[in-house]
Amino acid sequence: MTTPHQQAEAALTAYGLAFPETDTGLGWAFTRVLRVKGRMFCIFGDKAEPEDALTITVKLPISFEMVQDLPFVRESRGWYRQHQWAIAHFGPDDDVLSELPTLKAWLRQSYCAVAPKKLGRLVEAGGPAG
Secondary structure: OOOHEEEEEEEEHHHHHHHEEEEEEEEEOOOOOOOEOOOOEEEEOOOOOOOOEEEEEEOOOOHHHOOOOOOOEHHHHHHHHOOOEEEEOOOOOHHHHHHHHHHHHHHHHHHHHHHHHHHHHHHHOOOOOO
């Protein structure tokens, strides 16, 4: 049986793969990533993360400052903060599925920030996965 956290990751992965020229892959040791043209736009997982937790890292050049006060957003440090990558963490008691609309919007923003301009404009204009 899958946990809500695993369901959320599966839903977000399916959503991200609907964007043009995306694929999945392994990140660092314990993470899974979504990529566009070989560039990561979403990272799932964290070191020693249990099945009933989920960490999601995305680039948010438009809303990075606004999301910092959300209860599930961890403080970004160093390179992540400098480059506006937000880290959302959902533990066993968090309702990650209720946040799917927000997380999908973040995934879209991150894709548009990382993708080649032509692909980003296509998605921003409501193209595939829009």
